[in-house]
Structures are given as C-alpha cells and as structure tokens.
Amino acid sequence: MKNLAATLLIGLCAIGACVQTAMAQSGPLRIEITDGVIEPLPYAVPDLVAETPGSNQISKDMARVIAADLNGTGLFREIPAKAHISTITHFGSPVQFADWKAINAQALITGGVSVSGNQLEVKFRVFDVFAGQELGNGLRFKGTTDGWRRMAHKVADAVYSRITGEGGYFDSRVVFVSEAGPKNDRKKRLAVMDYDGENLQYLTDSKDIVLAPRFSPTGDQVLYTSYETGFPQVYVLNVGSAQRRVLSNQSGTMSFAPRFSPDGKSVVMSVTDGGNTDLYKMDIGSGKRTRLSQSPSIETAPSYNPDGSQIVFESDRSGTQQLYVMSANGGEAKRISFGQGRYGTPVWSPRGDLIAFTKQNKGRFHIGVMRTDGSEERLLTASFLDEGPTWAPNGRVIMFTRETRGADGVSALYSVDVSGRNLKRVEIGGGGSDPSWSPLQ
Amino acid sequence: MHIGQYISGAAHVGLIGWVLLGGVFRPDAPPVEVSEVAIISAEEFAALTPTTQAPDLSTDVVAPTPPEDTSSPEVAAAIDEAVQQAAPQETEVAEPDVTPDVPDPEPPEPQDVTDEAPVLPTPEVDTAVVIPDTPVRPDPVPTERVAPEPVAQPKPETTIADELQEATKPDEAGQAAEEVTEDTAPEAASSEIVTEPKQEGIASAAPTTSVRPRVRPSRPAVAEPAQPTPTDDAVAAALAEATASEATPQSSAPSGPPLTGGEKDGLRVAVQQCWVVDVGSRAADVTVVVGLELDRSGKVQGDVRLIDATGGDDAAVRTAFQAARRAVLRCQKTGYDLPEEKYDHWKDVEITFNPEKMRRK
Structure with missing residues (x-):
C-alpha cells in the first residue's frame, strides 16, 4: 500500500514538473514565419557622381543602364529620383539612411565616374538601408569610354550579386x-x-x-x-x-x-x-x-x-x-x-x-x-x-x-x-x- | 478461515453467473411489431383468386406415317425375303379432360370494418440546412506582388500605402473638410505566382463544385477558475517541493503569464508582411533562425544576429539572412505591438524564416 502511494506521488510530481516546465517560458520568444511576400525590392540609384569635367552625361547614362538592368529582372523596383530626399554629392560622404528609409528604399547604390581622355573609371557602393550597412566593399572598374555601357552592366551584375547572393547576367x-x-x-x-x-x-x-x-x-x-x-x-x-x-x-x-x-x-x-x-x-x-x-x-x-x-x-x-x-x-x-x-x-x-x-x-x-x-x-x-x-x-x-x-x-x-x-x-x-x-x- | 473463503467464493461465482445468465445486462426485448389481419375461409380466398384456365382439350393426334418400301440390296444367291416391318401401333385417343366442377364463388360476407383513417406520424419539423456563406476564393490574377492575403487592384489614382483610407470630401453644405488627403490603398497582390499557362485556365470564377458546409466548431469550454481545495494545496505543495531543485537554475525565467497565441500571431503577421522571398533564388532553399532583442516599445535593439541556417551555400545563407533582417527592421516602424506588461516574455525573440511553403507558390 505504501509502495502504491509512493508511486502515485512520484507520478504526480513528474507530471506536474512537465506541466510547469511547459507553462513557464524559458529562453526567448520563438516564432516561425512561413508566409512572406513576393515583390520587387525597392531601391534607389541616384545619378553617379561626376568626378571630372565632361563625365556628367556618362554618369547619368550609366545610372540609367544600371537601373534598366535591375528593373528588367522583375526582382527590383526603382524609386524615381523625384522621390529622393537626399542627394549624393560626393562618393565618399556618409549616407543619410533615415532619408532613404523614409521613401522605403531597401537598397541604395551610389557611384562615381571619372573620365580622362578615353579612359573611364567607375566606382560604386551598395547599401542595405534598413540595416544601415554597406553590402560588401566598394568596387572600381576601369575601361574606355566606348565600353561605358558594358561597364554599367558589370556594375549592375555586382549589385545584383550582392543583393541576391547569385551571379548576374547583364554583361552577356x-x-x-x-x-x-x-x-x-x-x-x-x-x-x-x-x-x-x-x-x-x-x-x-x-x-x-x-x-x-x-x-x-x-x-x-x-x-x-x-x-x-x-x-x-x-x-x-x-x-x-x-x-x-x-x-x-x-x-x-x-x-x-x-x-x-x-x-x-x-x-x-x-x-x-x-x-x-x-x-x-x-x-x-x-x-x-x-x-x-x-x-x-x-x-x-x-x-x-x-x-x-x-x-x-x-x-x-x-x-x-x-x-x-x-x-x-x-x-x-x-x-x-x-x-x-x-x-x-x-x-x-x-x-x-x-x-x-x-x-x-x-x-x-x-x-x-x-x-x-x-x-x-x-x-x-x-x-x-x-x-x-x-x-x-x-x-x-x-x-x-x-x-x-x-x-x-x-x-x-x-x-x-x-x-x-x-x-x-x-x-x-x-x-x-x-x-x-x-x-x- | 478457509470456510469463509469458500463461502465467499461460491457466493461470488453465483453472483457472476446470475449476472451473466440471468439476463441482467440484456437489453429489453425489442417490441414486436403487430399488425392486424383479417381471417378468411378457403372459399373466400378462392373467390378472390382468378380462376385457372382449363387445359387444352384438343384430340387431334397426328398418326405416324408408315415407312416407305425400301428396295432390298441385290445379293447374289440370296433369296429375297420380305422385309418385316413393325406394324404401326394405333395411338390411343386421349380422353378429354373433364372440366373440374368448380363451385361458383360466393361473395364473402361483409365484415365489420372500422372506417378510420390511419393516423400518420407527425413529421419532424423540416430544418433547412443553412449553407455557410463561404466565399469562393477567386482565381489568382497576375500582379507584381504575391502575398499571403490577396489584395484587389486599387483604383488607378489611388496612392499605394499600408492603410486603406478614402480622401476626405466636402460635405453637402459645401464646407471644406479640415484636411484633404488622397485615396490610399494597399498594393494589389495575388496569393500565388500566376504563370502564363495558369492565366489561360482562368475562364470563370464560378465554382465547379458546391462547397461542403463546414462542421460547426464545438463551443470552447469556458474554464472556470477552480477553487483551491485542501487536496489541491497538498498536491501543489508536493509539486513545488518536487520541482524546487529544477526551478532554482532558471530563476531568470520571466514571470507572469506568457504571451497568448493571438499576441504571438500579431508579431508573426507583422514581420511576415515585410519578408520578401525571391522564390527563384537559391536563398529560397535556406531556412534561417535570427535572434533579436526588443526594447519596451517593441523596437529592435542592436543587431539582428544569425543563429542558425539550414540548406544552401554560404552565399545563399547570407542572402536569406539579409532578407530576414530587412523584414524585421522594416516592419518594426514605431515598434512591434506587444503587451508591455509581458515584456519579460518578448524581450528576446528568435524568429525562424522557413521559405518552404513559398517555394510552392
């Protein structure tokens, strides 16, 4: 009889311990998300900064080619320049992330272009606006002015790769x-x-x-x-x-x-x-x-x-x-x-x-x-x-x-x-x- | 001592036998259905049945034809003998059947018949089945955005925003409203990716089959707070004593009631509407677990960190984590809506982003 009572008590205690453990949330709150959205990622690509005289037009053209490449994938949606709050005047100046957050730009592409003779140099950075971080390091390409379009494709490929984690296909x-x-x-x-x-x-x-x-x-x-x-x-x-x-x-x-x-x-x-x-x-x-x-x-x-x-x-x-x-x-x-x-x-x-x-x-x-x-x-x-x-x-x-x-x-x-x-x-x-x-x- | 056991045993055996054989547990015999019949005599029965046809009394019998003479085979040195043929037997003419002497049917004597209409059972009240108003899920239409809940295409002049609101208009008296805003509506969204072959299948929104009504959900039992009893107190004391040693190391565990399912769902829905999944990428094969800390206003404190990842290579994991981090940071806005009194329970959060379901869209 004593053995039976002891067994019952031990069982009750074990059940009680389990219940209490389950009820008390130990550790962080855990949730699982299985539903998301499929939509183009909003981004901004202001005109690249013209760092030398005579590179104004090519800096604008390159920005347009980069945008066309990214938009053409269906994975990105450009926020038009008229909606921008900030302007990028210097390639190295700090980014005002709050201004880009305000227009819901999730990625920001900045760049600079310099032309010397027929030599063209383009450099760029990609930012995760909401994380307030740069994605990867800045990159620079050199070529001739005749190949400006192909250089823009290369920039777009690098941007695409940094955001999606996959290789691009624009320079093809x-x-x-x-x-x-x-x-x-x-x-x-x-x-x-x-x-x-x-x-x-x-x-x-x-x-x-x-x-x-x-x-x-x-x-x-x-x-x-x-x-x-x-x-x-x-x-x-x-x-x-x-x-x-x-x-x-x-x-x-x-x-x-x-x-x-x-x-x-x-x-x-x-x-x-x-x-x-x-x-x-x-x-x-x-x-x-x-x-x-x-x-x-x-x-x-x-x-x-x-x-x-x-x-x-x-x-x-x-x-x-x-x-x-x-x-x-x-x-x-x-x-x-x-x-x-x-x-x-x-x-x-x-x-x-x-x-x-x-x-x-x-x-x-x-x-x-x-x-x-x-x-x-x-x-x-x-x-x-x-x-x-x-x-x-x-x-x-x-x-x-x-x-x-x-x-x-x-x-x-x-x-x-x-x-x-x-x-x-x-x-x-x-x-x-x-x-x-x-x-x- | 043994005698008592014998007596007890015999009594139990007897009791069990009586229970099993005595029909204690047999259900009552089903009531025999009785229907009234009227008894009639054989004559009456014969009168009710139709008279049988008399057999055919035809006496025409076809007599068999005698066989024709056949020429005997020529046999040399044999004496022709007349072929003996069996004389045909006369068929007996069948005696005509005698028509049976059937007495004329006599009409049955009228019996007392109670001219009462049968009493029909009262039909049950016909309860019409109310088909629940289940909305037919419309076929997905191609849109740029795919979200868990489809959103109809807004009017062309509508501005895309998170909330649905209509522009304020002047009232009938012509007085201008205080603030004139523009129409806003959420961006149109489909519930799944619509490829070109799927678009062709969209011929009609009419359902091809009726929707089976759902079973009414059982009413949840309202748990009333139980009054503590001395027994409960004793058990609680025993439990507390038994688990005291285990509870000691978790003294930092949050106290108070945990988050309800609805509160957790609120956080989940708030984050998922900002989780952008690129279903064609390799990052869509990666499940990531991210950790974050929230302040009392529900805003993320510090960095969102990657805790675990399964599937995909390093680049895919990095991309999946970035998408998860953007989701958490974008949708926090002024802070996630969580009950402040339960802050200890949601101060630290771990969110698993599992895109498996998205890949099937």
Missing part, C-alpha cells in the same frame, strides 16, 4: 537567327547582341538558311547549322573575326543540333546517316567522331550538364517525342519526361538543378522546367508556338522564340524568369529566333 550576349520578310520568303542570318538587345551585329548574310546557333563556353565561337551545301552541315564561327569553317562534312550525311561540351574541346550533335539519326561526339582538335547512341529512332537536341558528365536529349524511341538522360560517353539512356504531350529541345541549366524544355500539348506550345530526374515539372509559358529555350548564365532567366499565328506571323525573342514571372519581349528591332545565351563576359 545572345546569338540568334535574325529573321526578316514573310513566312514563305523569310531571310535568316546570324546576329549577336547584348542581352538587352543593344549592340546588334550580323555575323552572316541571308544567302543561306542558318539554324540553331550555340555559343562556346568562352563566348568567342559559335556553332550553327547551315544549308549552304544543300544539306544541313555544322559550322563553327569566330565571333570576333566572323571567320567560319565546316566542322562536320562527311559525304552522304547530315549533321545538325550541335552544342559545345562544357570544356569547349568537343561538340555533341545529331548525324543522319542512312536514314537513321543518332548522337555523335566530335573532338574539335582531332576531328575524331564517336557514336553515342545506336537506336533506329531519331535522337537529337543534345545538351550537356554543367560538369560534362551527362547529356539530356530528345528521342522518339518510345513512339512519341520524350526527353532522356544518358552518360556523356553514351550507353543506356533513362527517360525523364512522362507528362502528357511531346517534349523537345531540352537544355540543362548552368546551375545544374533544372532542365528547360519545349512542350507541345493539346495544340499549344509551352516553355517549361523540370528537375533533372523529371520531377516537379512547371510550365512557364503558353502560346501558339513557343520553342527553343536558352538559359541566362546564372540559370535564373530563360530566353526563347515565340511565333505568332498566320501567314503574317512573326518570330520574336521573349524572356521569362524561372519562377514564371516577368515574361517580356526582348526588343531587337525585328524578328528573331533560336537564341543562345553566352556566358558572362
């Missing part, structure tokens, strides 16, 4: 097929431009049909397919000199859909030989060709993963066009797309985490992304014809071709954030298709 270029004329008589030629459509240059004339240009990992060469000989053949072109040479010229075969390996030493492409299309790898230095797939079906649109160990491609071996992944040395391929419709033109993200693709389903075309194992498929766009995605160098934005319906339909370049936001047309002053994004310069 895009090679694409410029198109002019009606659908039944369309003139196509290779062109290259800055990512924002500026500094457009043509690399070929419109005499021959050209398709699917692809930048090299260093950005100085472009692979493309041309019908110059009447059959599709792969060419490699030097962007600086516009010199080109045929890369694959084996009689009786057609080669197309080329893409560089990440190390730039080899090219993977489709070759049609005897009515069958398979994937081949060609060493650029030796010209040696290695067959990667052996299937009676059509294998095409290969794309390497960032470390060059795997290749994603499209094939109709299952009876319908689907995506497959295999070793970069060939061998058995694993199917990764299982949704409704047909999948094509897969491109591995520079981050390595996603694969972008074109999807055709129920008469509509989509640009979408999925994990590299085929999971978590998300469609980002939908239209009469969307195709040919290419990744920005930071793996954050996808550019693609959108063609409108009808005989008067035109092809244009569009971009969209990987989250599905910020869909917009890239202004290039005409028609365009088959974009390929360069690495950061």
Whole structure:
C-alpha cells in the first residue's frame, strides 16, 4: 500500500514538473514565419557622381543602364529620383539612411565616374538601408569610354550579386537567327547582341538558311547549322573575326543540333546517316567522331550538364517525342519526361538543378522546367508556338522564340524568369529566333 | 478461515453467473411489431383468386406415317425375303379432360370494418440546412506582388500605402473638410505566382463544385477558475517541493503569464508582411533562425544576429539572412505591438524564416 502511494506521488510530481516546465517560458520568444511576400525590392540609384569635367552625361547614362538592368529582372523596383530626399554629392560622404528609409528604399547604390581622355573609371557602393550597412566593399572598374555601357552592366551584375547572393547576367550576349520578310520568303542570318538587345551585329548574310546557333563556353565561337551545301552541315564561327569553317562534312550525311561540351574541346550533335539519326561526339582538335547512341529512332537536341558528365536529349524511341538522360560517353539512356504531350529541345541549366524544355500539348506550345530526374515539372509559358529555350548564365532567366499565328506571323525573342514571372519581349528591332545565351563576359 | 473463503467464493461465482445468465445486462426485448389481419375461409380466398384456365382439350393426334418400301440390296444367291416391318401401333385417343366442377364463388360476407383513417406520424419539423456563406476564393490574377492575403487592384489614382483610407470630401453644405488627403490603398497582390499557362485556365470564377458546409466548431469550454481545495494545496505543495531543485537554475525565467497565441500571431503577421522571398533564388532553399532583442516599445535593439541556417551555400545563407533582417527592421516602424506588461516574455525573440511553403507558390 505504501509502495502504491509512493508511486502515485512520484507520478504526480513528474507530471506536474512537465506541466510547469511547459507553462513557464524559458529562453526567448520563438516564432516561425512561413508566409512572406513576393515583390520587387525597392531601391534607389541616384545619378553617379561626376568626378571630372565632361563625365556628367556618362554618369547619368550609366545610372540609367544600371537601373534598366535591375528593373528588367522583375526582382527590383526603382524609386524615381523625384522621390529622393537626399542627394549624393560626393562618393565618399556618409549616407543619410533615415532619408532613404523614409521613401522605403531597401537598397541604395551610389557611384562615381571619372573620365580622362578615353579612359573611364567607375566606382560604386551598395547599401542595405534598413540595416544601415554597406553590402560588401566598394568596387572600381576601369575601361574606355566606348565600353561605358558594358561597364554599367558589370556594375549592375555586382549589385545584383550582392543583393541576391547569385551571379548576374547583364554583361552577356545572345546569338540568334535574325529573321526578316514573310513566312514563305523569310531571310535568316546570324546576329549577336547584348542581352538587352543593344549592340546588334550580323555575323552572316541571308544567302543561306542558318539554324540553331550555340555559343562556346568562352563566348568567342559559335556553332550553327547551315544549308549552304544543300544539306544541313555544322559550322563553327569566330565571333570576333566572323571567320567560319565546316566542322562536320562527311559525304552522304547530315549533321545538325550541335552544342559545345562544357570544356569547349568537343561538340555533341545529331548525324543522319542512312536514314537513321543518332548522337555523335566530335573532338574539335582531332576531328575524331564517336557514336553515342545506336537506336533506329531519331535522337537529337543534345545538351550537356554543367560538369560534362551527362547529356539530356530528345528521342522518339518510345513512339512519341520524350526527353532522356544518358552518360556523356553514351550507353543506356533513362527517360525523364512522362507528362502528357511531346517534349523537345531540352537544355540543362548552368546551375545544374533544372532542365528547360519545349512542350507541345493539346495544340499549344509551352516553355517549361523540370528537375533533372523529371520531377516537379512547371510550365512557364503558353502560346501558339513557343520553342527553343536558352538559359541566362546564372540559370535564373530563360530566353526563347515565340511565333505568332498566320501567314503574317512573326518570330520574336521573349524572356521569362524561372519562377514564371516577368515574361517580356526582348526588343531587337525585328524578328528573331533560336537564341543562345553566352556566358558572362 | 478457509470456510469463509469458500463461502465467499461460491457466493461470488453465483453472483457472476446470475449476472451473466440471468439476463441482467440484456437489453429489453425489442417490441414486436403487430399488425392486424383479417381471417378468411378457403372459399373466400378462392373467390378472390382468378380462376385457372382449363387445359387444352384438343384430340387431334397426328398418326405416324408408315415407312416407305425400301428396295432390298441385290445379293447374289440370296433369296429375297420380305422385309418385316413393325406394324404401326394405333395411338390411343386421349380422353378429354373433364372440366373440374368448380363451385361458383360466393361473395364473402361483409365484415365489420372500422372506417378510420390511419393516423400518420407527425413529421419532424423540416430544418433547412443553412449553407455557410463561404466565399469562393477567386482565381489568382497576375500582379507584381504575391502575398499571403490577396489584395484587389486599387483604383488607378489611388496612392499605394499600408492603410486603406478614402480622401476626405466636402460635405453637402459645401464646407471644406479640415484636411484633404488622397485615396490610399494597399498594393494589389495575388496569393500565388500566376504563370502564363495558369492565366489561360482562368475562364470563370464560378465554382465547379458546391462547397461542403463546414462542421460547426464545438463551443470552447469556458474554464472556470477552480477553487483551491485542501487536496489541491497538498498536491501543489508536493509539486513545488518536487520541482524546487529544477526551478532554482532558471530563476531568470520571466514571470507572469506568457504571451497568448493571438499576441504571438500579431508579431508573426507583422514581420511576415515585410519578408520578401525571391522564390527563384537559391536563398529560397535556406531556412534561417535570427535572434533579436526588443526594447519596451517593441523596437529592435542592436543587431539582428544569425543563429542558425539550414540548406544552401554560404552565399545563399547570407542572402536569406539579409532578407530576414530587412523584414524585421522594416516592419518594426514605431515598434512591434506587444503587451508591455509581458515584456519579460518578448524581450528576446528568435524568429525562424522557413521559405518552404513559398517555394510552392
């Protein structure tokens, strides 16, 4: 009986101790937040301080390019200059954070520009206004006045990187097929431009049909397919000199859909030989060709993963066009797309985490992304014809071709954030298709 | 001693047996449903049933036809013999069935019938089910801002502000108001990211299925303060004694009632509306825990510090922490609204920013 009473008392005490411990809040108040907002981050970028005579205009222009780059991401929203309370008169003067807090600027970019002859120097700082701290240290770029625009892109890349923690993509270029004329008589030629459509240059004339240009990992060469000989053949072109040479010229075969390996030493492409299309790898230095797939079906649109160990491609071996992944040395391929419709033109993200693709389903075309194992498929766009995605160098934005319906339909370049936001047309002053994004310069 | 145990045991066994077998716990037999019937005779029953048809008395019987003569096979040196055929048997003509002598039915004698209308059970009062007024959540529309609670697009001339207010207008007498301000409204927001394919799916706001009414929540029991009893006092004393040794090291723990759930939610909502998540970035894979100290007015004292982070590389963690710090600092304004009498409980705060749910938007 005594034992029973003792046991009961001990149990009561234990329960009581637990209850009391639970009721008494020891330590800090703890809360968990799982819901936030998705909105552009408000920031201010006053005109950069002109530190030398004659640099007034260029300091204003650079600030506008920086703002355009940041605004164009959809992740930032510039607070217009007319709302600013403070002005930045000296690059090194302390920042009045209260003035920038008052207009809800969460980030502040200040900078200074000096011009000496044709030499241009730009320096900048980025501040977290509400923390009252500078994000990173100040940075300085030197160049020529001709390259002021590119220097502004570099500043914007650094700002973007400090705020988002990821690399930028503003100092990059895009090679694409410029198109002019009606659908039944369309003139196509290779062109290259800055990512924002500026500094457009043509690399070929419109005499021959050209398709699917692809930048090299260093950005100085472009692979493309041309019908110059009447059959599709792969060419490699030097962007600086516009010199080109045929890369694959084996009689009786057609080669197309080329893409560089990440190390730039080899090219993977489709070759049609005897009515069958398979994937081949060609060493650029030796010209040696290695067959990667052996299937009676059509294998095409290969794309390497960032470390060059795997290749994603499209094939109709299952009876319908689907995506497959295999070793970069060939061998058995694993199917990764299982949704409704047909999948094509897969491109591995520079981050390595996603694969972008074109999807055709129920008469509509989509640009979408999925994990590299085929999971978590998300469609980002939908239209009469969307195709040919290419990744920005930071793996954050996808550019693609959108063609409108009808005989008067035109092809244009569009971009969209990987989250599905910020869909917009890239202004290039005409028609365009088959974009390929360069690495950061 | 043993005799007593035997007697007790036998009595218990008997009692248990009576309980089990005696039908103590059996429920009452269900009432037998009785319905009244009338007894009628066989003649009456036959009169009520229809007369059966007499069988067909047809006597036409088809006689079998005799087989035709067949030529015998030619067999050499054999004497032809007449083939013996069985004489056809005459079929017996069936006797016509005699119609059974069925007596004419006699009408049943009338019985006393009570001409009373059956009493119908009184129907229960028909209670209409009131479908709760559950608002149909509108399809998200594409906006620049995605927030936990969607906000409708304000009028074009409206200034974006935290609070909703209308501009003061002159009254009917034409007298000007004291202060003329402009319309303000929160910025339009969607509850999720709307991609182009999703926009195509927005064809109608009408629900495709009816909303199932919610179960009425049970009324929370109002706990009345219990009067302390001598027993409670004894238990409390025992508990206090038992936990005295553990409580000693935590003498710095705040006293008084802790924050209520609503007060905690108030702080959580205040911070989350300033937490900007970039769902496409790698920072969206990072959960950070930040620590901060508040003064009595609810404002952050000193630096917001990173306590813990899971997922992502260093750059992603740094970005996630900066976003969390901005959220805490931006939304404090004049200080978080917390009960000052409970300051000891919210002086130190740890906030976990978990973006997992945001990634699915």
